[in-house]
Amino acid sequence: MMRQAGRYMKVYRDLAEKTPSFRERSETTDLIVDITLQPWRAFQPDGVILFSDILTPLPAIGIPFEIDDYKGPLLDKTIRSEEDLKMMHSMDYSKVPFIEESLKILRSEVGDTATLLGFVGAPWTLCTYIVEGQSSSTYKTIKSMAFSNPTLLKKLLSNVADCIGEYVIHQIDSGAQCVQIFDSWGGQLPPHMWEEWSKPYIQQVIAKARSKYPNVPLTLYANGNGGLLERMALLDIDCIGLDWTIDMADGRKRINSVQEKAVQGNVDPVVLFASEDAVEEAVRTVCKKAGPKGHVLNLGHGVLVGTPEEKVKHFFDVSKTIKYD
Secondary structure, eight states, X not given: OTTOSSTTSHHHHHHHHHSOOHHHHHSOHHHHHHHHHHHHHHHOOSEEEOOOOTTTTGGGGTOOOEEETTTEEEOSSOOOSHHHHTTOOSOOGGGOHHHHHHHHHHHHHHTTSSEEEEEEEOHHHHHHHHHHSBOOSSOHHHHHHHHHOHHHXXXXXXXXHHHHHHHHXXXXXXXXXXXXXXXXXXXXXXXXXXXXXXXXHHHHHHHHHHHHOTTSOEEEEOTTGGGTHHHHTTSSOSEEEOOTTSOHHHHHHHXXXXXXXXXXXXXXXXXXXXXXXHHHHHHHHHXXXXXXSSEEEEESSOOOTTOOHHHHHHHHHHHTTOOOO
């Protein structure tokens, strides 16, 4: 379940009160391991997802950032010129030792009882922060750059893709058994722009990872990806996550019309605020529409703040009762 470790859990909120800095929680080995295992201990899901952030590797490539409690990620220095590009360098894993340490401990703790998942941000999504300097509702600066200085943007995206491909390999080296790529803001691009400015650089990440680990599953999620499914299906990806706005049967049919892939999702996260009967119906409906194989049951987005823990538990409990003829 995306964001299965987080603020909806009381045990997490209690820990956050003692350690209020998100950077500290997501960059301290002992805390990462504890937080990652909180939902696993509570609900016994089939997947254990590394507690981290898509921006975590940025300091390792020369791009520092901070997280403001109200504004979110903030970058003092953006990349908007050829000169700015010089601040980037290849991955320096001494800046993120907690990733390797945490994954190794988690792999040992979990063993064969669940799959250990790592994750990374897609190049376009990461570059929205690198260029804009913070979260954005319009992405005006980076979208404008695609027209005003496409050469610079292509260099930036390619540099980031190289680093993220290496970061995927690093996570697998450290114990991740599957890695999910999040193109969180890919859906903010019109499909023809996603085709030019996101897709090739996701494929660059995939190709780099496949060069060392051709058989490790890679999955891709792009929020708002209803207009992108056929394009996503052309990538060398094993599984495509559907957000909650797409009918599972329609999404699977559209993807398979291009190339057969596994799918992930896509229960509406808001359903977890409803009754247990509503949760059960939503889970069974999605599973029925997805079919008996090649489906990873998940939400269509991350768990929302305030979600009742007992409904998350019911989601997992129902999933374990699903049977196919």
